[in-house]
Amino acid sequence: MVADFLPNLISILILVSVVLAIVGAVRRVKLWRQGQPSTIHWAGLLAIPRRYLVDLHHVVSSDKYISNTHVATAGGFVLTIISVVLIYLLGISGSILNYALLTSSALMFVGAVFVLLRRRNPPANLSRGPWSRLPFSLLIFSSSFFVLTLPATGKLPADTGGWMLAIMLLVGIAWGVGEMFLGMTWGGPMKHAFAGALHLGLHRRQERFGGGRSTGLKSLNLQKDKLGVEKADDFKWNQLLSFDACVECGRCEKACPAFAAGQPLNPKKLIQDMVVGMAGGSDANFAGSPYPGVDVGTQPASTYKGGEIIPIIDVLVPAKTVWSCTTCRACVQECPMMIEHVDAIVDMRRFETLEKGQTPGKGAEVLENLKTTDNPNGYAPESRMNWAADQNLAVFGEHVQQADVLLWIGDAAFDMRNQRTLRAMVSLLRAANIDFAVLGDKECDSGDSARRLGDEATFQRLAKTNITTMQQYQFKHIVTADPHAFHCLKNEYQDFGGHYDVYHHTGFFADLVKTEKIKLDNKKELSLTYHDPCYLGRYNGEYDAPRYLLEAMGIQIKEMERSKTKARCCGGGGGAPVTDIPGTQRIPDMRMDDAKSTSAEIIAVGCPQCSLMLEGVVEPRPDVKDIAELMLDALSVQDSPLEISLVETHP
């Protein structure tokens, strides 16, 4: 009798949960639809399995343990569900199906055991709360179905265990199905499977899949009634969906330099707060690490019970949280769910700056300077070329109308430290006989910091001005030593009609060395490590050219533990030095410690901002040298036209 009764009850149970799960899904979709319109990439939905297996696994597999665990658990779960639905809802039976169910639930069980092991002593970046319950639910779900299926495969006689076991199984299945089906759409940890799958398909940056890259900020229509994000429903709908995909794995937290420096930012909590902003609830239920220095549940919105949508900044999230970010993208790089933290942070900054006029620290001053002098420090625009008074540079519009290379100077022009790099670059270009010219005083700041400080209006003005200026001249490539300008010119000016072939100086010089236009002395014996600038590495994927150049000089790079995609930011990006949110230590100090632990005597950089941040660390410390400076030292002088070109003058 038990043998008949149980399957019937289970069928009903599953039917009810499936219906409830669908109701939950509809409600969740409604929550996402509160957001602003954005292109719906339907085709992406078909690509979900591929994206899960390839793109996502690429990220997850950096942690082998969890990637294998996830494959077993999730794979087992999906197969179990399919079999369960076939057997209990559609009434299909057969021994193949029974064996399938048996295997899949066993697979899932094994996976769940590993999840549980991982959770015995969870690292600080993992969330507790419902996430600590999840492995038990997984175990119960899988084991219940396993035991339930045993009699059907004939391995155990029907009626084994009698009523006792039947009731236990029923309770187990009710729990398991509750967590796995209802949790998926009603906001439990399993929500990540539902939202995550859809997010993979409908991602706002489709270019990121299939090995592509999309890192430029999205431009803002300045005519809108509200600029930037004040409340959760000001995000695009697909951003809201993305927040729901978060698995609270805390990889972003582990990678975040601001978090490590004790600044009040934890990208994981930020994403969870966005979910609270969208779906209600209270941040007091958050079971992970807080924003350093800000206790969980102390924000005005902590008693928030859902209902009407509330402003985010200073109600749900302290303003200093969004201003701590260096936009280094380490969190985005690490996130297995491909969530775009930087976009969300800049969206909120835009509202703070453009609507509230509350850029903290020196932000207001820097933005005002950019408006009145086109450079962040308020120097006279006509002093931009002073650094090159002795360089006889060809200036577009004054000496030439066309050149092969437009050398983009950037704001390094005003900084004595970085002028050394600029001089080195000029000498190298001359040594290679490159036909190049500069924009001179007509060059404006690229707008990088303005944009990341949320001042989209100033960014767009600067971008358009620069584009108009460059339109007047003919050149094939742009070369710059500043990865921030490089990124803007290459990826962010496109929206305003500026399409250029842009090189970072390391990329350009690497080509020159390969084609032997520059010959480097390869006997340098330097004890050296290399710091990857965020805007060159994670933003633009350039890890090889700088290393190639250093190796061409005969240097064996002593890599830091955190290098390439995992490199720690120097603390100089995203206007962070301008807003200057205090923490318990400084990001550049931590990066310098990374460098010191390689016992290198020189830290090579490829970014003026990194030079400044790292040179600002108190001595004793490794010397900070731009790759261009190192190259100039290593330039083999035989048959190089260096001397000649140095005395050559322009009309």
Added chain:
Amino acid sequence: MLKDISKTTSKNIKMSVLISVGEHPLSARPRRAEQDARALELGLKLAPESLKILYAGSTGDSAATEVLKEYMGMGIDQLEVLDVPPKTDVTLPLLEKLQQDCPDVVLTGIRAENGESSGMLPYLLSEQLNMAMVPAITDILCIDKTTGFAEVLQALPRGQRRKVKVNLPFIASVDMAAAAPRQSAYGSAMRGHLKIDPVTRTMHDAEQEQWQISPAQARPKRLKIVKAKTAADRFKAATAKVQGGSGKVIYDNKESAEAILKLLKDEKVL
């Protein structure tokens, strides 16, 4: 130390702030004039509700309009523009406007950042409107409409401040030492509204027609004869506070004329 404004300042204070289009000293680009923006900041702090913001100048100039928007970015919905044609003196239209509005307090910068930059406007207005004029203030401590007095803080050299009591209504020019203006937010700058008042009576400034404007040059510095013998003396000379007190007040006309003559001879001007 300073009294809490909100407690001592009467409600329904009518306040007007006069603003102008400034000029960046290095790039010569138009911008919010630094002192005027401080005057506006002070006004926004004291009477955010009833504040009237006035600009007298030509509306045809798009660069000027951009700057006016920047002022509105400080959180202002509306700004009144007296549409005065170029090369026209703005005193008269402003005078008429202020006579209509009858504000209790008029705030302005000390001098414009370009053009005549004589700093005379607040004095001329105060004379015509029969209001007191307090130059170079940094803050208004209280305004009491019942007794008809206000207390303001005036900036003196070297960071010193002087508390001054003044009859209402009054005009004050705001010093650079006053609180820095708030950031201009693009959103409210774009959405603010310019209310343009056509000006009927104007005074053509015939003098101005003749002028040639050239950038101001720094005044030549008087050569300093270093008398100090030791480093300590030099240090003292460099850090000593310039104290008044050596001067004297002369009432007799003849005596004062002689004193001036003597000074000019001492300085070898005559």
